[in-house]
Amino acid sequence: MTSTLTISRLTKRFQNVEALSQVSLELGQGMRVALLGHNGAGKSTMMKIILGLIPFDEGEVRVCDSAPGSAQARTRVAYLPENAAFHPALTGEEQIRYYLSLRGENPRQAMELLERVGLAQAAHRRIGTYSKGMRQRVGLAQTLIGRPRLLVLDEPTSGLDPVSRRDFYALLDGLAAEGAAILLSSHALTEVEARTDRILILSQGRMVAEGTLAELRRRAALPVGLTVTPAAGAVEALVAALPQARRTDDGTLHLACAQDEKLGLLAQISGLGAQVADLDVVPPSLEDIYSHFSRRDGQ
Numbered sequence: 001m002t003s004t005l006t007i008s009r010l011t012k013r014f015q016n017v018e019a020l021s022q023v024s025l026e027l028g029q030g031m032r033v034a035l036l037g038h039n040g041a042g043k044s045t046m047m048k049i050i051l052g053l054i055p056f057d058e059g060e061v062r063v064c065d066s067a068p069g070s071a072q073a074r075t076r077v078a079y080l081p082e083n084a085a086f087h088p089a090l091t092g093e094e095q096i097r098y099y100l101s102l103r104g105e106n107p108r109q110a111m112e113l114l115e116r117v118g119l120a121q122a123a124h125r126r127i128g129t130y131s132k133g134m135r136q137r138v139g140l141a142q143t144l145i146g147r148p149r150l151l152v153l154d155e156p157t158s159g160l161d162p163v164s165r166r167d168f169y170a171l172l173d174g175l176a177a178e179g180a181a182i183l184l185s186s187h188a189l190t191e192v193e194a195r196t197d198r199i200l201i202l203s204q205g206r207m208v209a210e211g212t213l214a215e216l217r218r219r220a221a222l223p224v225g226l227t228v229t230p231a232a233g234a235v236e237a238l239v240a241a242l243p244q245a246r247r248t249d250d251g252t253l254h255l256a257c258a259q260d261e262k263l264g265l266l267a268q269i270s271g272l273g274a275q276v277a278d279l280d281v282v283p284p285s286l287e288d289i290y291s292h293f294s295r296r297d298g299q
């Protein structure tokens with residue numbers, strides 16, 4: 001794996017606050033990584049350091065093998081702030097042409113970039129008439145200038161409706177498939193659950209968990225939920241057969257068990273045959289895992 005971003009033992013202090021403490025991580029080409037953490041966990045501080053906007057106290061940071069903020073790193077990293085502001089009187093095309101010329105690139109690429117983010121139709125409209133989702137797309141088009149190897153996105157989908165979010169992640173998938181590494185912060189846990197390869201959880205400046213969702217799930221060892229829908233007239237028989245189950249108002253039975261007990265319990269429920277109309281297995285969600293690691297850290 002070629003490393004696009006390497007951070008080792010990074011520590012950053014603001015007076016008496018340790019905003020980041022001994023944080024390490026590695027991002028390879030095409031990796032989509034979600035950075036999660038409570039308010040004040042250190043996410044923005046980490047992004048600012050990666051972008052070379054603020055210095056750090058200890059550790060090492062390499063962006064495409066260069067120092068953060070160096071001319072070489074700056075040509076390879078793109079940043080999308082949470083609320084990217086554009087000039088409302090400019091059209092999408094004019095805005096992107098302007099950014100292209102600031103970056104020393106050919107302004108003629110503007111339409112191609114806007115096409116990539118699905119804004120070709122609206123390219124000649126003023127940004128003041130764009131929806132929030134469209135403005136985020138302008139932001140993404142701006143980050144694509146110069147084919148960056150690393151995209152740093154600060155809560156890129158906050159304020160977007162579900163369809164715009166899905167479209168936005170589909171765009172990111174395309175960029176990752178072309179080899180760009182993506183680091184995005186988010187508070188929307190359920191959406192990053194399906195759309196990223198690795199998850200990092202920061203809590204009070206420390207990395208409390210890091211891995212794929214499956215790895216974090218294993219490490220957290222949270223109980224698995226099972227929902228059993230009884231066949232008509234079979235509720236009482238099932239309650240008797242599964243005394244540990246909790247009966248709910250909608251007539252289903254809920255059970256929870258440790259991961260290593262799951263198969264045994266499934267076999268027991270299957271053995272109940274026609275008394276069972278349906279069975280759903282509900283693994284712990286990212287939200288459960290997130291609160292597990294944050295709680296363990298005293299949050």
Ligand SMILES: Nc1ncnc2c1ncn2[C@@H]1O[C@H](COP(=O)(O)OP(=O)(O)OP(=O)(O)O)[C@@H](O)[C@H]1O
Pocket residue numbers: 014015017018019037038039040041042043044045046
């Ligand atoms: N310039 C600064 N001076 C002093 N303290 C700071 C400064 N910038 C950040 N901090 C502190 O560092 C810690 C980490 O802040 P940071 O903004 O990185 O958190 P965050 O995870 O991005 O939070 P949020 O989700 O609210 O954006 C907080 O305790 C914050 O108060």
